[in-house]
Amino acid sequence: xxxxxxxxxxxxxxxxxxxxxxxxxxxxxxxxxxxxxxxxxxxxxxxxxxxxxxxxxxxxxxxxxxxxxxxxxxxxxxxxxxxxxxxxxxxxxxxxxxxxxxxxxxxxxxxxxxxxxxxxxxxxxxxxxxxxxxxxxxxxxxxxxxxxxxxxxxxxxxxxxxxxxxxxxxxxxxxxxxxxxxxxxxxxxxxxxxxxxxxxxxxxxxxxxxxxxxxxxxxxxxxxxxxxxxxxxxxxxxxxxxxxxxxxxxxxxxxxxxxxxxxxxxxxxxxxxxxxxxxxxxxxxxxxxxxxxxxxxxxxxxxxxxxxxxxxxxxxxxxxxxxxxxxxxxxxxxxxxxxxxxxxxxxxxxxxxxxxxxxxxxxxxxxxxxxxxxxxxxxxxxxxxxxxxxxxxxxxxxxxxxxxxxxxxxxxxxxxxxxxxxxxxxxxxxxxxxxxxxxxxxxxxxxxxxxxxxxxxxxxxxxxxxxxxxxxxxxxxxxxxxxxxxxxxxxxxxxxxx
Amino acid sequence: xxxxxxxxxxxxxxxxxxxxxxxxxxxxxxxxxxxxxxxxxxxxxxxxxxxxxxxxxxxxxxxxxxxxxxxxxxxxxxxxxxxxxxxxxxxxxxxxxxxxxxxxxxxxxxxxxxxxxxxxxxxxxxxxxxxxxxxxxxxxxxxxxxxxxxxxxxxxxxxxxxxxxxxxxxxxxxxxxxxxxxxxxxxxxxxxxxxxxxxxxxxxxxxxxxxxxxxxxxxxxxxxxxxxxxxxxxxxxxxxxxxxxxxxxxxxxxxxxxxxxxxxxxxxxxxxxxxxxxxxxxxxxxxxxxxxxxxxxxxxxxxxxxxxxxxxxxxxxxxxxxxxxxxxxxxxxxxxxxxxxxxxxxxxxxxxxxxxxxxxxxxxxxxxxxxxxxxxxxxxxxxxxxxxxxxxxxxxxxxxxxxxxxxxxxxxxxxxxxxxxxxxxxxxxxxxxxxxxxxxxxxxxxxxxxxxxxxxxxxxxxxxxxxxxxxxxxxxxxxxxxxxxxxxxx
Numbered sequence: 008x009x010x011x012x013x014x015x016x017x018x019x020x021x022x023x024x025x026x027x028x029x030x031x032x033x034x035x036x037x038x039x040x041x042x043x044x045x046x047x048x049x050x051x052x053x054x055x056x057x058x059x060x061x062x063x064x065x066x067x068x069x070x071x072x073x074x075x076x077x078x079x080x081x082x083x084x085x086x087x088x089x090x091x092x093x094x095x096x097x098x099x100x101x102x103x104x105x106x107x108x109x110x111x112x113x114x115x116x117x118x119x120x121x122x123x124x125x126x127x128x129x130x131x132x133x134x135x136x137x138x139x140x141x142x143x144x145x146x147x148x149x150x151x152x153x154x155x156x157x158x159x160x161x162x163x164x165x166x167x168x169x170x171x172x173x174x175x176x177x178x179x180x181x182x183x184x185x186x187x188x189x190x191x192x193x194x195x196x197x198x199x200x201x202x203x204x205x206x207x208x209x210x211x212x213x214x215x216x217x218x219x220x221x222x223x224x225x226x227x228x229x230x231x232x233x234x235x236x237x238x239x240x241x242x243x244x245x246x247x248x249x250x251x252x253x254x255x256x257x258x259x260x261x262x263x264x265x266x267x268x269x270x271x272x273x274x275x276x277x278x279x280x281x282x283x284x285x286x287x288x289x290x291x292x293x294x295x296x297x298x299x300x301x302x303x304x305x306x307x308x309x310x311x312x313x314x315x316x317x318x319x320x321x322x323x324x325x326x327x328x329x330x331x332x333x334x335x336x337x338x339x340x341x342x343x344x345x346x347x348x349x350x351x352x353x354x355x356x357x358x359x360x361x362x363x364x365x366x367x368x369x370x371x372x373x374x375x376x377x378x379x380x381x382x383x384x385x386x387x388x389x390x391x392x393x394x395x396x397x398x399x400x401x402x403x404x405x406x407x408x409x410x411x412x413x414x415x416x417x418x419x420x421x422x423x424x425x426x427x428x429x430x431x432x433x434x435x436x437x438x439x440x441x442x443x444x445x446x447x448x449x450x451x452x453x454x455x456x457x458x459x460x461x462x463x464x465x466x467x468x469x470x471x472x473x474x475x476x477x478x479x480x481x482x483x484x485x486x487x488x489x490x491x492x493x494x495x496x497x498x499x500x501x502x503x504x505x
Numbered sequence: 506x507x508x509x510x511x512x513x514x515x516x517x518x519x520x521x522x523x524x525x526x527x528x529x530x531x532x533x534x535x536x537x538x539x540x541x542x543x544x545x546x547x548x549x550x551x552x553x554x555x556x557x558x559x560x561x562x563x564x565x566x567x568x569x570x571x572x573x574x575x576x577x578x579x580x581x582x583x584x585x586x587x588x589x590x591x592x593x594x595x596x597x598x599x600x601x602x603x604x605x606x607x608x609x610x611x612x613x614x615x616x617x618x619x620x621x622x623x624x625x626x627x628x629x630x631x632x633x634x635x636x637x638x639x640x641x642x643x644x645x646x647x648x649x650x651x652x653x654x655x656x657x658x659x660x661x662x663x664x665x666x667x668x669x670x671x672x673x674x675x676x677x678x679x680x681x682x683x684x685x686x687x688x689x690x691x692x693x694x695x696x697x698x699x700x701x702x703x704x705x706x707x708x709x710x711x712x713x714x715x716x717x718x719x720x721x722x723x724x725x726x727x728x729x730x731x732x733x734x735x736x737x738x739x740x741x742x743x744x745x746x747x748x749x750x751x752x753x754x755x756x757x758x759x760x761x762x763x764x765x766x767x768x769x770x771x772x773x774x775x776x777x778x779x780x781x782x783x784x785x786x787x788x789x790x791x792x793x794x795x796x797x798x799x800x801x802x803x804x805x806x807x808x809x810x811x812x813x814x815x816x817x818x819x820x821x822x823x824x825x826x827x828x829x830x831x832x833x834x835x836x837x838x839x840x841x842x843x844x845x846x847x848x849x850x851x852x853x854x855x856x857x858x859x860x861x862x863x864x865x866x867x868x869x870x871x872x873x874x875x876x877x878x879x880x881x882x883x884x885x886x887x888x889x890x891x892x893x894x895x896x897x898x899x900x901x902x903x904x905x906x907x908x909x910x911x912x913x914x915x916x917x918x919x920x921x922x923x924x925x926x927x928x929x930x931x932x933x934x935x936x937x938x939x940x941x942x943x944x945x946x947x948x949x950x951x952x953x954x955x956x957x958x959x960x961x962x963x964x965x966x967x968x969x970x971x972x973x974x975x976x977x978x979x980x981x982x983x984x985x986x987x988x989x990x991x992x993x994x995x
Binding site for chain 2: 094
């Protein structure tokens with residue numbers, strides 16, 4: 008990208024997170040509607056029937072406060088819900104119950120790192136609201152016609168399963184300056200949410216959705232430029248591309264000494280472009296006012312402290328501890344803390360083995376075990392297979408204790424993955440014990456020498472590399488049950504003696 | 506079971522007769538429905554008069570009576586304001602918008618009434634979405650006052666008041682957002698109580714102004730009001746604004762008379778604008794109280810109460826503008842289908858589904874909440890509301906009750922105020938402050954002015970409905986205004 012001026016992008020993110028509660032935000036409907044038939048998770052309350060009243064889901068409030076505590080937010084004692092008014096068929100009451108000026112969590116933030124450069128993204132607030140229903144636009148009328156953004160004789164279907172699902176919104180300060188930082192923030196936020204167990208935070212399933220506010224200013228300038236809100240980004244890749252596209256678009260406008268319009272733009276995944284959706288003048292007046300059907304929320308300090316005790320160890324702390332306690336590398340501890348289950352699997356496995364073997368446990372989990380898990384699915388964890396931490400620990404102990412070789416280890420692991428049998432039993436049954444008896448190995452070495460006169464001649468003629476071929480032959484004869492050094496020793500003992 | 510059933514009785518009189526086996530709940534209901542249908546020609550008190558389902562309810566009540574499991578309301582006919590959701594029965598809110606709406610669930614009050622064994626005479630007429638003071642703003646025609654068919658019964662619960670006053674049923678439930686129970690009670694010569702905010706569940710009651718309204722009883726004496734309130738009051742897990750205050754026996758203090766009651770008569774309510782006939786009737790009532798042991802204090806002041814009316818007409822329409830946003834023709838109710846776009850359909854649905862008064866209030870509320878006006882209107886109104894609440898608290902520090910006329914005038918002629926919304930709003934001048942402050946208030950018949958009923962308005966401390974009812978009961982021991990009936994109906 009070449010621009011006349013060096014611009015700095017200023018990015019703030021608004022992330023909507025569906026909470027993994029049992030019921031919906033204000034009624035008793037089952038919250039988990041994924042894959043359900045349309046309009047099967049609905050009741051008179053979430054359908055917005057006349058006279059129906061909301062009742063606050065206490066688990067959703069607790070999840071939001073827990074998230075706030077994990078992100079260092081202040082939890083004000085007084086909070087309340089408000090009505091956000093705008094007419095649209097996906098909003099069944101004609102207003103959304105949200106929080107306007109007294110959110111559940113204020114301030115806080117999280118550390119991110121991009122290319123080794125660390126920074127802190129401040130949060131403005133985290134508040135709680137209800138999700139909207141889903142409109143499914145159909146356009147099977149055969150085109151033609153006018154009116155309606157879809158063109159043609161379109162119509163819309165309404166699925167209220169999503170309507171009223173607890174939705175937590177985290178709003179950052181404009182603290183990010185690149186698409187990479189934005190994605191790093193989102194990945195970190197998602198990881199923390201998953202650690203807390205408050206959300207699946209799955210972009211594909213729509214339980215983690217992000218809008219971005221982005222403006223440009225000449226580097227060094229204090230004053231912010233005109234802000235554009237970008238919507239419709241449904242993957243990390245889309246967010247990255249949309250922000251990069253938007254930075255180029257705004258740079259070109261500013262280079263041409265034009266002004267960037269303050270507006271809302273939608274990202275089109277197919278083209279990688281953003282298109283104008285709504286100008287500043289068309290922005291809604293939401294006419295917020297306190298929700299009269301709900302009393303103000305009083306959060307007692309004791310409740311906050313009780314929730315604080317429920318906070319799990321968070322990814323950053325766990326990573327640091329893994330490096331310190333198990334002597335893992337930065338990368339090893341990062342990979343192992345990518346999910347709480349994986350980290351737990353590692354610790355449980357390491358616990359079954361000896362402390363000094365933790366690194367070997369990490370090595371096997373990250374390498375061969377992960378490769379096997381990928382056969383199940385991209386994000387499978389150990390508990391979805393027949394393997395247990397005890398299996399892995401026993402396997403590592405067999406190798407580290409010299410009972411089997413690394414090559415046999417792979418074989419034993421594959422067998423255990425298939426059958427669920429314990430590694431020691433597999434070694435026993437299949438005779439995979441390491442060939443370390445000098446007599447047996449010596450006999451095999453003698454036989455190999457006997458069978459490969461040309462290699463022996465080459466070796467004797469001073470061709471050192473011939474020994475490697477002979478070692479390979481010994482390994483083959485033992486089906487990996489010997490290690491290369493012992494094999495070479497045994498060969499040398501015979502060759503050099505005769 | 507000889508002879509026709511005397512319908513002009515209180516609910517507790519009917520209950521005693523039912524328990525004594527002098528007639529059955531079915532016979533009572535058949536007689537009630539016959540009378541109600543006959544009166545409908547002149548009153549139009551109902552949007553839906555009950556059919557066979559009421560007789561099935563009556564049969565179930567008879568079974569309970571036979572089994573000795575009857576309560577004070579078992580087998581008693583009751584009218585339900587058509588703002589309360591009744592599962593399987595049309596619930597219109599007096600609006601064309603809900604002209605075809607059949608709820609899938611009962612409101613909590615109806616659930617409780619069913620559990621008590623009450624039998625529903627039908628869904629009573631009202632001003633559309635409870636917005637009005639005359640029951641003229643109903644999409645189903647105006648209700649007429651049994652005392653004079655050319656006059657309004659008051660509103661918005663005019664149908665409930667009229668059918669009780671006319672002797673069709675002994676009791677009814679209405680809702681009161683700014684006087685919608687008490688003003689029609691006063692205009693038709695019956696008792697009407699607005700309970701403390703949070704005393705009765707609003708779940709399933711079609712919402713107008715959420716922070717102001719309560720469901721409450723109509724009856725012909727204090728004992729029936731007490732029994733009906735006892736049946737419908739209480740905390741409800743489905744309504745977070747209900748209070749976890751135990752429901753007492755509201756007749757417990759009956760018999761203690763006026764002794765020791767400190768009654769304040771606020772100076773602000775005794776001023777201009779009260780008709781002489783109304784003033785005289787209320788003064789005579791005060792004299793009765795004073796002569797029988799109550800202490801009257803005319804030195805009470807609620808200086809901010811004069812602001813209650815403007816406060817009400819900012820808060821109630823604001824809440825209404827949001828509460829009525831759901832009526833867009835997409836999910837249920839009236840719907841225009843032939844407009845070119847979705848937005849046109851929603852606009853025309855609302856344009857044709859709502860009446861003028863409803864539209865007026867939606868526009869008022871939308872304006873009051875708009876960016877740039879919120880602070881000057883809605884927010885300021887909330888602040889004044891807090892002031893009014895505090896003044897009531899101060900007044901109640903030295904007084905058990907406050908006393909005013911319920912309305913400045915008696916029932917007015919149909920059509921008289923339809924072109925002057927402000928004159929219509931002034932009807933609620935004395936009743937609105939209790940909604941703003943959230944305190945309970947009761948209208949009790951206390952005389953006639955030009956042959957039309959006058960209401961005595963008693964306001965009590967929060968959750969002290971018992972004191973209001975004790976005073977009303979004592980008043981009934983010294984006067985017989987509560988037994989007066991419209992000449993045509995007796």
